Amino acid sequence: xxxxxxxxxxxxxxxxxxxxxxxxxxxxxxxxxxxxxxxxxxxxxxxxxxxxxxxxxxxxxxxxxxxxxxxxxxxxxxxxxxxxxxxxxxxxxxxxxxxxxxxxxxxxxxxxxxxxxxxxxxxxxxxxxxxxxxxxxxxxxxxxxxxxxxxxxxxxxxxxxxxxxxxxxxxxxxxxxxxxxxxxxxxxxxxxxxxxxxxxxxxxxxxxxxxxxxxxxxxxxxxxxxxxxxxxxxxxxxxxxxxxxxxxxxxxxxxxxxxxxxxxxxxxxxxxxxxxxxxxxx
Amino acid sequence: xxxxxxxxxxxxxxxxxxxxxxxxxxxxxxxxxxxxxxxxxxxxxxxxxxxxxxxxxxxxxxxxxxxxxxxxxxxxxxxxxxxxxxxxxxxxxxxxxxxxxxxxxxxxxxxxxxxxxxxxxxxxxxxxxxxxxxxxxxxxxxxxxxxxxxxxxxxxxxxxxxxxxxxxxxxxxxxxxxxxxxxxxxxxxxxxxxxxxxxxxxxxxxxxxxxxxxxxxxxxxxxxxxxxxxxxxxxxxxxxxxxxxxxxxxxxxxxxxxxxxxxxxxxxxxxxxxxxxxxxxx
Numbered sequence: 139x140x141x142x143x144x145x146x147x148x149x150x151x152x153x154x155x156x157x158x159x160x161x162x163x164x165x166x167x168x169x170x171x172x173x174x175x176x177x178x179x180x181x182x183x184x185x186x187x188x189x190x191x192x193x194x195x196x197x198x199x200x201x202x203x204x205x206x207x208x209x210x211x212x213x214x215x216x217x218x219x220x221x222x223x224x225x226x227x228x229x230x231x232x233x234x235x236x237x238x239x240x241x242x243x244x245x246x247x248x249x250x251x252x253x254x255x256x257x258x259x260x261x262x263x264x265x266x267x268x269x270x271x272x273x274x275x276x277x278x279x280x281x282x283x284x285x286x287x288x289x290x291x292x293x294x295x296x297x298x299x300x301x302x303x304x305x306x307x308x309x310x311x312x313x314x315x316x317x318x319x320x321x322x323x324x325x326x327x328x329x330x331x332x333x334x335x336x337x338x339x340x341x342x343x344x345x346x347x348x349x350x351x352x353x354x355x356x357x358x359x360x361x362x363x364x365x366x367x368x369x370x371x372x373x374x375x376x377x378x379x380x381x382x383x384x385x386x387x388x389x390x391x392x393x394x395x396x397x398x399x400x401x402x403x404x405x406x407x408x409x410x411x412x413x414x415x416x417x418x419x420x
Numbered sequence: 421x422x423x424x425x426x427x428x429x430x431x432x433x434x435x436x437x438x439x440x441x442x443x444x445x446x447x448x449x450x451x452x453x454x455x456x457x458x459x460x461x462x463x464x465x466x467x468x469x470x471x472x473x474x475x476x477x478x479x480x481x482x483x484x485x486x487x488x489x490x491x492x493x494x495x496x497x498x499x500x501x502x503x504x505x506x507x508x509x510x511x512x513x514x515x516x517x518x519x520x521x522x523x524x525x526x527x528x529x530x531x532x533x534x535x536x537x538x539x540x541x542x543x544x545x546x547x548x549x550x551x552x553x554x555x556x557x558x559x560x561x562x563x564x565x566x567x568x569x570x571x572x573x574x575x576x577x578x579x580x581x582x583x584x585x586x587x588x589x590x591x592x593x594x595x596x597x598x599x600x601x602x603x604x605x606x607x608x609x610x611x612x613x614x615x616x617x618x619x620x621x622x623x624x625x626x627x628x629x630x631x632x633x634x635x636x637x638x639x640x641x642x643x644x645x646x647x648x649x650x651x652x653x654x655x656x657x658x659x660x661x662x663x664x665x666x667x668x669x670x671x672x673x674x675x676x677x678x679x680x681x682x683x684x685x686x687x688x689x690x691x692x693x694x695x696x697x698x699x700x701x702x
Contacts, residue, residue: 149646149676150684205487205687364431394431401484402432409490 142274145170151211152177155201164258164266167224171267172201173275178214185281185419186216186271187412190263190290190297193322194241197221200287203401209409213416218271220263222290227256237322238329244317245293246341248330257330260341264297264304283307283415287404288367291359292317295343295378302351307418309358309411311404312365315378316344322372344374347381356388358414360407362397424556427452433493434459437483446540446548449506453549454483455557460496467563467701468498468553469589469694472545472572472579475604476523479503482569485683491691495698500553502545504571509538519604520611526599527575528623530612539612542623546579546586565589565697569686570649573641574599577625577660584633589700591640591693593686594647597660598626604654626656629663638670640696642689644679 145157153176162169178184187210191200200206200219210217223243225232229252232239243259268282284305286294291313298308317323318338327338339345361368361375368375375391382389397403427439435458444451460466469492473482482488482501492499505525507514511534514521525541553559566587568576573595580590599605600620609620621627643650643657650657657673664671679685 148680148682148684149644149678149688151688155684202485202683205490207684207687208487208490208691362431396431398430400430402430402437402489405487405489406431406433 142270150174151207153179153207153211155207157197160270162224162262162266164261165224165256167227167256169221169224169262170197171218171220172197173271174201174207174210174217175275176211176214176216179216179276183276183278184214184216185283186218186277187415187419188263188268188282188284188294189217189219190245190284190286190293191219191222192286192288192290193222194236195222195290196241199401200404203405204408205405206408206412209412213412213420215412215415215419216275216277218267220267223259224256229253229256238326242289242326244289244326244330244341245296246327246330250330250332253330260297263293264301281306281419283419285309285311285411285415286313287311288399289314289322291315292343295357296341296346299343299346299349299351300340307355307415308352309414311407311411312361312367312373312399313343313359313375314373316342316374318342318345319374319377320372344377344381347378347387348385350385350387353385353387355418356390357382358411359389359391360394360403360410361391362394362399362403364396365399367399424552432456433489435461435489435493437489439479442552444506444544444548446543447506447538449509449538451503451506451544452479453500453502454479455553456483456489456492456499457557458493458496458498461498461558465558465560466496466498467565468500468559469697469701470545470550470564470566470576471499471501472527472566472568472575473501473504474568474570474572475504476518477504477572478523481683482686485687486690487687488690488694491694495694495702497694497697497701498557498559500549502549505541506538511535511538520608524571524608526571526608526612526623527578528609528612532612532614535612542579545575546583563588563701565701567591567593567693567697568595569593570681571596571604573597574625577639578623578628581625581628581631581633582622589637589697590634591696593689593693594643594649594655594681595625595641595657596655598624598656600624600627601656601659602654626659626663629660629669630667632667632669635667635669637700638672639664640693641671641673642676642685642692643673644676644681644685646678647681649681
């Protein structure tokens with residue numbers, strides 16, 4: 139019997155959007171995600187692209203707001219969007235702050251109490267979720283890319299850079315590009331990983347890029363110039379760009395004039411991102 | 421000084437999405453709407469397309485979920501999406517039922533107490549809103565179409581059929597096509613207009629089509645076959661189709677296999693609808 143529970147399903151662009159939940163082993167809690175299967179998946183296996191969302195989001199925001207399905211149907215790519223954290227775990231104050239706990243998993247494996255029992259989002263994203271998805275849906279083995287927005291852009295970058303053979307492609311919208319240097323990151327990493335900042339490097343895209351794991355492939359990043367979190371020094375794409383420059387990492391960092399941090403920004407450039415991934419997935 | 425209050429603005433597909441509110445004279449209450457201006461509007465006036473939303477929606481649902489902006493930017497069409505009713509009017513129980521009062525204006529001019537002081541959505545949509553929009557934004561005079569979904573599909577049809585010289589084009593997604601024959605309509609019309617069913621005809625698309633006001637132009641309607649409200653006899657597109665057949669009204673009613681009533685259905689066919697309107701607006 140499948141461990142997946144289908145919550146709802148909608149025909150979309152000739153394919154389907156489905157919302158699932160399942161009992162996650164690594165998070166020791168129910169986890170939810172959405173799946174878009176393009177029409178091509180009815181007759182053959184397709185590549186898959188994982189999208190990681192930002193702070194406060196669930197699996198629904200990207201699924202309903204990004205407009206990703208049109209281009210994904212055209213190119214024949216499946217899209218998986220997981221929730222951003224476990225929820226209703228019983229951890230005290232898990233819902234108290236928007237940037238810690240529920241909706242704010244930061245794609246790390248927590249080592250500190252009270253989080254470590256459930257907040258294992260890194261392992262969830264790079265191991266349990268793809269194993270589940272790729273055994274349950276018609277996905278071509280190994281044809282796998284990852285992208286995300288803000289906290290999820292950070293997530294996509296760290297997952298790809300640490301697993302360069304597992305993911306064929308990576309891109310991000312307004313990612314938190316240097317987690318240990320920004321206020322969001324300092325707070326989250328302290329709570330989830332403790333005070334030893336050397337351990338933080340494994341979750342910092344700017345530190346990871348220096349390991350030269352991704353040198354042979356370009357990274358696409360879009361960043362709105364009117365993004366309030368850019369102004370607040372939470373995103374720091376210039377730090378990532380500097381590190382890429384130093385080691386010769388191909389980076390296509392596009393500053394998009396006048397765009398903010400919203401899904402209106404994401405939807406405007408989603409087709410470009412799918413086109414980027416297509417080069418490596420199809 | 422402008423009577424419009426800008427609540428937020430977002431760059432989108434080279435144009436902008438803006439949320440406004442203003443004090444409506446006809447509704448005697450604040451009203452809200454969203455505006456998408458395509459990039460072409462920076463240098464010249466553009467045609468405008470009004471979208472009316474369904475039960476429980478605000479001006480936001482269509483704006484964030486339909487993906488309309490990509491195609492509208494390509495074609496150079498402005499999109500206006502008003503809220504579906506006045507809100508916070510002080511009418512007792514205005515928020516009590518999802519299909520009456522807030523979020524359920526049904527695009528009629530109420531004549532009955534307690535609604536008639538505020539629920540004048542027909543006049544709002546066909547008079548006050550276009551006057552305001554077309555004086556404040558770079559819209560080509562007279563280049564105006566209308567479309568909508570469910571209750572708003574009904575709204576688009578009745579507004580167009582009663583004002584065939586004002587609107588150049590009309591289309592609908594899963595419209596309530598025969599308001600006086602369905603349960604939603606019987607309830608709303610009784611409360612808003614009273615028991616004299618002859619007065620109801622002015623707000624029933626199937627009755628209005630018989631007046632032969634739109635004969636020279638086709639109407640596009642998409643209807644999902646797995647739409648639960650179709651099964652519940654709330655939509656009745658077959659009644660409208662029968663009336664169109666009788667009088668020779670060109671109707672392109674497309675039953676879309678497997679689609680439901682959601683915005684995933686709308687987003688799948690939104691580009692087709694803009695293409696339909698483009699024939700008459702550009």
